[in-house]
Amino acid sequence: MTPRIFALSVAIAFAAVLLVAACSAGTTASPSSAPPAAGPTISIADMKFSSPGPVSPGATVTVTNADGVEHTVTADSGSGFNVEVGEKGTATFTAPSTPGTYPYHCTYHPAMHGQLVVQ
Ligand SMILES: [Cu+2]
Structure with a gap:
């Protein structure tokens, strides 16, 4: 060479x-x-929750709010989760680590209810 x-x-x-x-x-x-991979998402629109299917314990759940008013995703009992989502905003919270069904509501609009299933 x-x-x-x-x-x-x-x-x-x-x-x-x-x-x-x-x-x-x-x-x-x-x-x-x-952007983060699409995970379980709770969508809020027209004053209604649209819950994802069952999520894994400790999963990061994204909440999107299409409404022009602030909402919360607040576990009905215990301190499972409680997150505020501003108008047209997005927030995340950590799903409970214990499998179960977690009913939740919006503290501003008590008529809004949903359920998060952890399994
Ligand atoms: Cu609300």
């Missing part, structure tokens, strides 16, 4: 390493910059 070809090989190998490094940097960086 002539020195010239050797230098060319080294350059190609170096470029390949840079390419791989760039790719892996891209894949490791994307999870933090991308």
Whole structure:
């Protein structure tokens, strides 16, 4: 191998390493910059809760509020969860770690009721 070809090989190998490094940097960086994966979501619209299916214990539950008024997702009993969601806002809370059915309501609108199933 002539020195010239050797230098060319080294350059190609170096470029390949840079390419791989760039790719892996891209894949490791994307999870933090991308929006969180869609998890269980309680949607509020027209003064009604729309609950997700059963969620895992300790899951992060997202609450979206399409209404022009503030709501809360408040467990009926105990200190299971209680989160305020501003108008057109989004909030998250942590589901209870104990499996069960957790009825909840909105403290501002006592007629609003829902149920969170943890299993
Ligand atoms: Cu409300």
